[in-house]
Amino acid sequence: MLAMIFCAFFSWTMVILSILSVWLTLKKGANHLKQLHxxxxxxxxxxxxxxxxxxxxxxxxxxxxxxxxxxxxxxxxxxxxxxxxxxxxxx
Ligand code: SF4
Structure with a gap:
């Protein structure tokens, strides 16, 4: 049971970190594009x-x-x- 909770927690952490990474990359790209304009x-x-x-x-x-x-x-x-x-x- 404890291993299942740990795996679920780890999986959700990875999903959230992935979404955060994509969001930060898009934000950085948008700022760079704004500067180029x-x-x-x-x-x-x-x-x-x-x-x-x-x-x-x-x-x-x-x-x-x-x-x-x-x-x-x-x-x-x-x-x-x-x-x-x-x-x-x-x-
Ligand atoms: S094209 Fe005009 S704005 Fe661009 S570097 Fe030359 S003088 Fe400056």
Whole structure:
């Protein structure tokens, strides 16, 4: 009888710890995703939309967590490079 109680207690402990682990992982992932959405580069005038040179001002920090709060951030206009995707020069 004592062994049965111990096994039940151990099993429920494992289930609860597993659920807690999944919940903590999801919470950590959600926080990281929220932080990544704070990266302003996709709305910046200096973002080139080219993987070879992502930013003409801060190429190392561009599109990374270091770009959060970037002092050179300039709101994108319709004439910037990032808006030129798919357009080709004539001639
Ligand atoms: S200037 Fe700053 S915010 Fe703009 S693209 Fe470069 S790193 Fe990102």
């Amino acid at each position: 704070e990266i302003p580069c996709h709305n910046c005038e200096f973002f080139t939309n080219d993987y070879r040179l992502k930013c003409t001002v801060n190429p190392v920090e561009a599109c990374s967590e270091q770009a959060i709060g970037c002092r050179e951030f300039e709101p994108k206009t319709c004439n910037c490079n990032a808006s030129q995707k798919g357009r080709r020069k004539l001639g």
